[in-house]
Amino acid sequence: MNQTINKYSKQIIIVNSIFILFWLTISIFPFIWTLWGSFKVKADFFSRADWTYALSGFNTLIETGATTTIKAYLESWTEGEFGRATMNTMIVTVSVVSISLFLGTLGAYALSRSTFKYTFYILIIALVFRAMPHITLVSGYLFPFFQLNIWGILPTTIIVLVAINQPFTLWLLYSFFKTVPKELDESALIDGCSYFQAFRYIIMPVMWPGVVTAGLFSMMLAYNDFTVTALLLNQHNYTMVPKINAYLGTVEYGGNYMWAVSSVVSATAPLFMIIWFFQRQLISGLTAGAVKG
Amino acid sequence: MPHRTFFWFILPTALAMILFIGLPIVSSFFQSLHIENEQVLMEVENCDPFGCTTNVRVDVEATEKIEAENPLGRFNGFGTYTDRNHLAFDEIREAWDNKTSIGEFKDTVLNLPFYKALLFTLTFCFAVTPPVIVLGFIVALSVNTLAKKLKGFIVFGTILPMIVTPLIGSLVLFWMIDSQGIIGASIQILFDDPNLSLKASSNLTWITLIIYGIWHNTPFAFVVFYAALQTVPQDPLEAAFIDGASRFERVRFIVIPHLYPVATFIMLICLMDNFRVFEPIIGFSAEGVAQSLSWMIYQDLRNENKMLFGSAGATSMLTILGIAFLLTPVLIRTWKEFKTER
Incomplete structure (x- = not known):
């Protein structure tokens, strides 16, 4: 049938x-x-005369002597200090993922195992927080951060991104913890484990798929963020996304378009590779809260 | 779990959220009640051999002193909310009194910065969401019919626009649509109009931004629909097949009703996320003709001379009000769901 x-x-x-x-x-x-255009010169990629120049590399041949060039990559990584931005992004991403998973698993475990009513209100507040536009939060940060003199440095940005990420991580991990049977940690408690030991040695080992999914989303948030990093970091500490924006307009870099094009490729390639490997987890996370209804 | 244990488990994450999400909202509100200090002016008498003149200039020392005493500025109550750049009550009243026709009144109001931004934000929200739901559903249906081997790659390709950050996504499209890019140049040749470009008219810019919005949001709708399609019960489908229902009828009367709740979920998330539209405006360099509420806040904070905390705070509060309005149905839904679970 x-x-x-x-x-x-x-x-x-x-x-x-x-x-x-x-x-x-x-x-x-x-x-x-x-990707293709990043190996050409500006006159080809943004060709007024004839768009087929971008395919044939007409001006690239004239300017550099070959039909493809890695000039934009070389320049943006050296003169443009894109390497530094990459390093910053890596620091921010790794820290945000590890800290938010640590905080998130602890909190979500407690929320999924407590039977009191206040868990519900905490989850609702988290949902409201999740809906706040990031830029409205940033407008609240700037003034106090200037006063405390902690504006512009990476640690501040990392903590802010962790906090912004918590509501979603909590909800996601909460729905994963709910699927782990209660009997598992209850039997551990009867055997004399403390709550923390039950969490650490009994529940965490079976929770890896959920943790990977939550980690993936934290990673995407930290890696992709523009609003927070552009306004909370000073130029020197920029991560990749605000750096690309800086190549486009500011006087400092002379609006060097091809740097931006090549940097876009440098920034998206690793992201796409990670997503290719973890596609399954990503999709399971996106649908975690949705399909039940 | 006893209260004590619960408290220690939840403390770190609760602390992070209260300090960096709860407090900033309070701080934003507080800022919105204040306005930048006035510069202290003083009269200076300049005497030279030809006589004396008095000039008015800024007393830097006194200004700095006030600034140091009151870094947040002076108290302004709800003044910032009603000024020209926000709700603009005075301007609206004036326009209403002087209007010759309703159309003229509408034009005047929609030219005020806040209402202009609100109009774009809402247009973007409500123009992007319906096509996203329809397209996402169609793509999900057609990916679902594919052979298993192909699915992995095609799902990956389909979700790419969602994975990249909106700034990069919009830049990548902008470089193609721009008058010097491949699509832009081809369109110019096609219509034989060398001046036809994205920036030529505000309508074209708005349409481009909306197309970008659809491109960016459809993958999300696709993924959710795709997962939901796997849960459609087989029995009614079989029964309908035996009764002679065509493929279209089966989709229309069995699959779609089953997916209704999922569609509302997607709609609400889409509306909420698109209400904060901001990065595409920068990516498409569309600041001139399309401003959104979030963009207004960004602009205040990026102000060259002095960050306008008061103004940014007021816009933030108004944006949060808008979000709260959109969020109410989601909250009610979650509430009900939680009640039935218990």
């Missing part, structure tokens, strides 16, 4: 394939185009 239902007629298969191809083109092509 199932076979007949799921058998598709030829027309449907054809229409479907065309649609999927069309859709994939829309979602992937811009990235491929940027």
Whole structure:
């Protein structure tokens, strides 16, 4: 029976394939185009005269003597100090992921195991916090941070990103902890474990899939953030995304477009690779709260 | 779990959230009640061989002293909320009194910074969300029919626009749509109009931003719908098949009703996230014709001369009010869900 239902007629298969191809083109092509263009000079990638120059590398050949060039990469990584920005991003991302997982697992475990009513209110408050636009929070940070003289440095930004990330991490881990049977840690408690020991030695080992998913989302938030990093860090400490924005407009870098193009490639490539490996976890996390309803 | 243990487990995360989400909102509100210090002016008499002149200039020393005593500025009550850059009560009253037609009144109001930004923010929210839901559903349906081997790669390709940060996503599109990029240049040739470009009219810019919004948000709708499709019960589908329902009828009368709750969830999340639209405006360099509420706050904080904390705080509070309005249905839903779970 199932076979007949799921058998598709030829027309449907054809229409479907065309649609999927069309859709994939829309979602992937811009990235491929940027990757390709990053190896050309500006006159080719932004060619007024003829867009086929971007394919043939007409001006690139004239300017550099070859049809492809890695000039933009070399310059942005040396003169543009993109390496420093990469380093900052790595520091921020690793710290944010580890701290928010540590705080989040502790909190979510408690929320999933307590039977008192206040857990519900804590979760609701977290939901409200999750909805706050980041820029409104930043407008609240700046003044106190200037007064306390902690503006512009990486640790401040890391703590802020951890906090902004907590509501989502809590909700996600909470729904994962709910799926771990209570009997597991209850039996450990009867055997004489403390709550912390039960959490550490009994529950955590079976929670890895949930932790990986939550870590992935923390990573994307920290890696991709623009609002917080652009306003809370000084130019010297910029992470990759605000750095790319700085290449575009400021006098300092002379609006060097090709640096921005090559940096966009440098910044997205590692992200895409990580997502390729952890696709499953990402999708399970996105649907965790949604499908129940 | 006893209260004591619960307290120690939740303390670190609660502390982080209270300090860096709760307090900033209070701090924003507090800032919005204040306004920047006035500069102290003084009269200086300049005497030279041709006589004496008096000039008014800023007394730097006195200004700095006031600044040091009152770094937040002077108290202004709700003055900032009603000034020209925010709710603009006086300007609206004036426009209402002097209006010759309703259309003119509408134009005047929508040219005030706050209402202009609100109009764009709302237009963006409500223009992006419906196509996102429809497209996401169609893509999910068609990916679902594919062979298992292909699915992995296609799902990965489909979610790419969602993974990159909005700034990078909008830049990547902007470089193609720009008058010197591949799509922009081709369109110019196609319509034989060398002046046709994204920046030529505000309508075109708005449409481009909305297209970007759809491109960025559809993957999320797709992923959620795709997961939900796996939970559609098979029995009614089989029954409908035996009764002679066509494929379209089966989708229309069985699959879609099953996915209604999921669609509302996607809609609310989309509305909430798009209400904060801000990075695409920077990516597309569309500041001239499209401003959003978040962009207004960013601009106040990026002010060259002096950060306008008061103004940014007031806009923040108004934005939070808007979010609260959109959030109410989500809260009610969560409330009910939690009640039934117990």
